[in-house]
Amino acid sequence: MANLMRFLSLSILVWFSLDGLHAQEEGLASYYHKRFHGKVSSSGRIHDAEELVAAHRTHPFGTFLRVTNLSNLKSVIVCVTDRGPRRKSRIIDVSYSAAELLGFISKGIERVRVEVVPGIPDLRYLDLIYPKMPYLDAAKFRSAIPYRMDY
Template sequence: MLAVGCGSTRPGTDAAAVQTGIASYVADHLRDRPTASGEPYDPEALTAAHRSYPFGTIVRVTNLSNGRQVIVRINDRGPFVSGRIIDVSRRAADALGFVQDGLAQVRVEVLPRHP
């Protein structure tokens, strides 16, 4: 007997689907440099870098200090600074209200794909 897929995790309860930690944003001077997905970095796009989410994953990022939210698409790898969980584009950081500070405590939630 093969017991595959017998875990008790229900859809939407995967621990990796929601993360809390520090966000930073990608510097403007990296504009047009290739991301890990091959796309050039565009500070005006709503994109982000994450260490493990597949390219194309859509996530909601919420700034926990002000409640502002933005939806971004993962197209790069990073951040590579200990304690940080996501690097967002400058446009996303502006929408979240942390360009001035450079960092924010955030919640990152993977959104379901729509067929």
């Protein structure tokens, strides 16, 4: 049983590593200036500087990404709502509030790691890694107390 569990978990991890959705990338990140607040993004949403949103070149709109600042290891989860960044040397643009949480407002750009956060369909595979243990309901086997002691 233990060997089967190891095989299942290893095969699922290999499957996830081959899947492009769970890839990581590292590179430079910048942030939207506050002057973009209220402008329409390429997804059609109005950009709000207080939301945790980002622009990425390839991830579909609505994808949640974990962005980790590699200099201080602070991380934040953002939603892709726009295309960009324009500069080829950068991999992601985050909103002003996300940049504040990551701690690089004063620098303007920072080296980050970007990872896809698994969604609902991806979490169903966790049952294969950690299967539910069979459970025996023992309540029906308990006997009632046969006597009462009154003092």
